[in-house]
Amino acid sequence: MKIAKVGVLVEREAAERKWKYGLNVFEKYVEEILHHVGMPFETVSQLDAGSLQPYDILIVACAQESGAKASILWEYAEQGGTIISYAGCNAIALQLGYIQTGEAGIGYAEIEPTSDKQPGSLRYLSAVPWTEAGECSPDIETVAPYQSTGKMKQGQPDGPDLGAALQKFNIGQGYLHRWSVNIPHTIVHMQQGTGPILDDGPPAADGSANVNEDILKADDRIAMDWTFDRVLTETGIPYFPWPYADYWREALLKHVVQCALDKGLTLPFTGYWPDGIQHIAMISHDSDANKDEHAVAALQLLTECQIQTTWCMLEPGYGGTIYEQVKQAGHELAFHYNALEKDNGFWDAQEFDRQVSWVKQAVGLDHITTNKNHYTRAEGWGELFQWLERNGIPSDQTRGPSKKGNVGYLFGTCHPYFPIALFDENNRFYDVLEIGFLTQDLDLGHLADNTVIEPFLEQAIAVNGAAHFLFHQIHIYTREEVRNVIRILVSKAEEMGFTFWTSKQIQDWTRLRRSVQITACEDNGNVQLLANHPVDGLVVWVPMQTSEAFLPNEGHERHFGIPCRKVVLQANVDVS
Structure with a gap:
C-alpha cells in the first residue's frame, strides 16, 4: 500500500513575522509529535502552489492569514488535497460561511477515546471555534455543511457548549479538517508549563500542594486544575490521574492516519519500545544526604529486586569505592544539579558547569547521560536545556512533583520528549530528551502512599509511555516502609508486564529509534527503512484499511484506535 505523503507547513515568512513581535509558533510542535512516533513527513517552508502540490495531506502549522495565501490553500484542497489545521486557517472561514469566535481559552473536549482508560473529556488550553457568519457577512449566500467529531465545553467539564472539537468540510475534490482545539499549543504548555517560571505558582486550596513556598520549581507553572484534574485514591491521596498531553497526541496521530486511510493510503509508524518489551518502568534516586x-x-535492596536504576549525584557525593560498586551492579551514575539556596546552591550557568565538572571527576566518567535538578529547582523556560546541551548531557528528569498533592501526571505525559524553545530562539527543539517522573518516596507519610502505584502504571500502559518513580537513598536506608514500597512497586510492575530500564537505556533507544526513516511500504507487507545504524527489534505498525481482516492471532493490534499490522525489523534495515 502506498504511503501518504504528509507535509507540515511552517511558512518561514509567517513564522519570522511572529518571532519579530515576540510571539511563539508552538503549532510547529506537531513536527516533534510526528517525529516521536516515526511517522514520515516533510516540513514545508513556502506557501505557494508548487510547494504544496506533492502532498496528499498538508498540516498547516503556521501560515499567513491573508486572502492571497488563503486562496492557495483553498485551491490545494479543491484539487484533492487534505488540509489539517489546529485552530487556524481562519482566513478560509468566510468562504465556507463562517467566522472565528476568537480565543475561547481553557476547556474540556469530549472526543472518541483511543483507550478504555481515557477520561470522558480531555483538558485543552487553547481553542478558536467557528460559528456561522450570519449578519456579520450578508453577502454569504450558503453555509457549508460539515461533519463534526466531539464537542467542547468552556472552562470546565460541564461548562457551556462551544460546538464541535473537529469539523470536516468538503472543498472541491478535497477537504479541510479543522480542529477547534489548538492541540500542539496544549501539549507544549502541559509538558513545559504555562510560561517561564518567574515566581511561585498558585497552591492547592486544600493545603495538599503548597508550591508557594518561595522556591522556584518545575511545578510552579503547571497547566492543570486543582479541582477538575485531580481525583482521590481510596486512602484520600489527591493525584493527577490522566496524561492529557499523551491522549491529545494520540488523538492527533489517529486523525492524521485516518485521513491517509480515507485516501486509500497508509501511514506507518514505529513502536515506542523494542519487540518483546511490553511496557517500560524506571526508578531513579537522588543522593542528597550523601552517606x-x-x-x-x-544497592542491597536493588540486588534483591534484581533491577538497575539511575543514581543522580549531588555534590559532595559518596566515597570513592561506592561509585565502582554502583557501576558493577549495572546502575547508571548521573547528575543532580543543586540550585537550592538553603543547600548552598544557586541558579547560574557557570555554577551548573562547575558542578558538572565535579560529578564527572567524582564518579569517574567522561560523559554524563542525564540530570535531575535538586528539589526540581527551575527558573525561566529554556535555560536548563541550554546548559545541558552545552555540557553534552542528552537527557533530563527535572519535571516532576515536589508535593504530596500534585503527584501523578501533573505535566500531562509519561513519554520522553524533546522540549521546544521560545520565540527568542525561533522555537527550535532542544537536543535534550526530557523524562519526567510521577512521584517520589512513597509511604513516607508526608508524601503520597502506595495506592497511587497501580493507577499510575495503568495509565502508562494505556498510552505506552514510561512510568518513572523517584526514591532517595536516605529513605531507603532509614525507612522500612520505603524499602517495602519499592518491593511492592517492582512486583506490581513486573506482574503488569513492565521491564525496568535506566534513564540511559530509555534515551539511547529513543534516539536510535527516532533516527530511522520509513521510506516505503510494499504490497507484500514489507517496510523499507533508511537508518544510520541497524536497529534490531524495531517494530513498525502499518495501519490497515477497514476492508482488511483484523486478526489479533496474526500480530494485528490497535494503536491510537487504528487496526495495524506488525512488522519487526532486523536484518532488512537499509544502512546508508
Whole structure:
C-alpha cells in the first residue's frame, strides 16, 4: 500500500513575522509529535502552489492569514488535497460561511477515546471555534455543511457548549479538517508549563500542594486544575490521574492516519519500545544526604529486586569505592544539579558547569547521560536545556512533583520528549530528551502512599509511555516502609508486564529509534527503512484499511484506535 505523503507547513515568512513581535509558533510542535512516533513527513517552508502540490495531506502549522495565501490553500484542497489545521486557517472561514469566535481559552473536549482508560473529556488550553457568519457577512449566500467529531465545553467539564472539537468540510475534490482545539499549543504548555517560571505558582486550596513556598520549581507553572484534574485514591491521596498531553497526541496521530486511510493510503509508524518489551518502568534516586551507608542499603535492596536504576549525584557525593560498586551492579551514575539556596546552591550557568565538572571527576566518567535538578529547582523556560546541551548531557528528569498533592501526571505525559524553545530562539527543539517522573518516596507519610502505584502504571500502559518513580537513598536506608514500597512497586510492575530500564537505556533507544526513516511500504507487507545504524527489534505498525481482516492471532493490534499490522525489523534495515 502506498504511503501518504504528509507535509507540515511552517511558512518561514509567517513564522519570522511572529518571532519579530515576540510571539511563539508552538503549532510547529506537531513536527516533534510526528517525529516521536516515526511517522514520515516533510516540513514545508513556502506557501505557494508548487510547494504544496506533492502532498496528499498538508498540516498547516503556521501560515499567513491573508486572502492571497488563503486562496492557495483553498485551491490545494479543491484539487484533492487534505488540509489539517489546529485552530487556524481562519482566513478560509468566510468562504465556507463562517467566522472565528476568537480565543475561547481553557476547556474540556469530549472526543472518541483511543483507550478504555481515557477520561470522558480531555483538558485543552487553547481553542478558536467557528460559528456561522450570519449578519456579520450578508453577502454569504450558503453555509457549508460539515461533519463534526466531539464537542467542547468552556472552562470546565460541564461548562457551556462551544460546538464541535473537529469539523470536516468538503472543498472541491478535497477537504479541510479543522480542529477547534489548538492541540500542539496544549501539549507544549502541559509538558513545559504555562510560561517561564518567574515566581511561585498558585497552591492547592486544600493545603495538599503548597508550591508557594518561595522556591522556584518545575511545578510552579503547571497547566492543570486543582479541582477538575485531580481525583482521590481510596486512602484520600489527591493525584493527577490522566496524561492529557499523551491522549491529545494520540488523538492527533489517529486523525492524521485516518485521513491517509480515507485516501486509500497508509501511514506507518514505529513502536515506542523494542519487540518483546511490553511496557517500560524506571526508578531513579537522588543522593542528597550523601552517606555511604545510604548507598549500600540501596544497592542491597536493588540486588534483591534484581533491577538497575539511575543514581543522580549531588555534590559532595559518596566515597570513592561506592561509585565502582554502583557501576558493577549495572546502575547508571548521573547528575543532580543543586540550585537550592538553603543547600548552598544557586541558579547560574557557570555554577551548573562547575558542578558538572565535579560529578564527572567524582564518579569517574567522561560523559554524563542525564540530570535531575535538586528539589526540581527551575527558573525561566529554556535555560536548563541550554546548559545541558552545552555540557553534552542528552537527557533530563527535572519535571516532576515536589508535593504530596500534585503527584501523578501533573505535566500531562509519561513519554520522553524533546522540549521546544521560545520565540527568542525561533522555537527550535532542544537536543535534550526530557523524562519526567510521577512521584517520589512513597509511604513516607508526608508524601503520597502506595495506592497511587497501580493507577499510575495503568495509565502508562494505556498510552505506552514510561512510568518513572523517584526514591532517595536516605529513605531507603532509614525507612522500612520505603524499602517495602519499592518491593511492592517492582512486583506490581513486573506482574503488569513492565521491564525496568535506566534513564540511559530509555534515551539511547529513543534516539536510535527516532533516527530511522520509513521510506516505503510494499504490497507484500514489507517496510523499507533508511537508518544510520541497524536497529534490531524495531517494530513498525502499518495501519490497515477497514476492508482488511483484523486478526489479533496474526500480530494485528490497535494503536491510537487504528487496526495495524506488525512488522519487526532486523536484518532488512537499509544502512546508508
